[in-house]
Amino acid sequence: MIGVVIALWFYIGFVFGRLSCANGQPVTNSPIIEPELLAKAVDHAKTLAVTADPQYKQHQKQYQQLLEELRNGSVEALYTVAQSLNQRNVGEDRITSVQLWHALADGSDHVASAVALGFSYAEVDKELALKYFVQASDGDGEGPHQASLYNAGRLFLELNDAASSLAYIRACATVDKNYPGYETPSQTNTCKEAYEQLSNQIMSKTAPGIEDASEMFLYASIDDFPQENTKEFTKWSKAMEFLQTYAALMQAEDGTTDDATKKAKAFETYLFSAQEQLLGLQKSSKKLSALQNYLLEIILGRIQVLVTASTKSEL
Secondary structure (H helix, E strand, C coil): CCHHHHHHHCCCCCHHHHCCCCCCCCCCCCCCCCHHHHHHHHHHHHHCCCCCCCCHHHHHHHHHHHHHHHHCCCHHHHHHHHHHHHHCCCHHHHHHHHHHHHHHHHHHCCHHHHHHHHHHHCCCCHHHHHHHHHHHHCCCCCCCCHHHHHHHHHHHHHCCCHHHHHHHHHHHHCHHHHCHHHCCHHHHHHHHHHHHHHHHHHHHHCCCCHHHHHHHHCCCCCCCCCCCCCHHHHHHHHHHHHHHHHHHHHHHCCCCCCCHHHHHHHHHHHHHHHHHHHHHHHCCCCCCCHHHHHHHHHHHHHHHHHHHHHHHHHC
16 A cells, blocks of 8 residues: 555655764663673774874873773763774674664663664664664653654655654654754754655555554644544544444454344444544544545545445345
């Protein structure tokens, strides 16, 4: 259903995300580093002492500080060494850098290491890359990592989860409203453009089923409409409850003809109730996005098909 939309991302790619990795963050839990891995990190750090820097004494001071922090298990020192190892682009060194990032991301929820792992796995294991971009997108506990929101949304789409893709791209596009201190204007603009293009492509290039349409609906407005505790949200929630009850009854249907008419009437009741709520929501069409109106038409159309089929089965 969504495969054709993936072309949207080919020209954007992950370049946008690479331009801004997470900065340092306070880390409350120290990672557990295997002795052998720590020894490799220390050995590499020692090579950093060699320099032609005219500010030799200052360089040595910084090197000694790095080495001391590294031996004390400093997260930032370990991350600095991991970056240096990865940049050497040598097989064994790159493996060591990834191992260090894993220790930091898995053991300390270190944002920058999770971002690095997301990029490391992006072309070879998309589900694992997605895991780390999602983890990094949570940021430092006070605000999100904006680039990772975008990259997670991109990967969700590649994995055919359009609803989650819309959710993460929208979150990236609205960081300026919810977490202005964590927003980069260029990233916000890129995400707004991506969200708009993704919405347009879903409307013009796909025909989602009722389940996909229902999953996407609440993420299909960049203005986050309808919001919780509003009459429109209540109508949507009730409609979904009626449809879920209908689906549960259908799955429990034993296929016998006993009380067939009674059962059909019960099914119709839930369908009509869902239809009534959604028609009421449709009256708010000026507040709904174009994509939401499109998805609502699909859901209502499918409900009408089910109602017609149910009615015919009674004859």
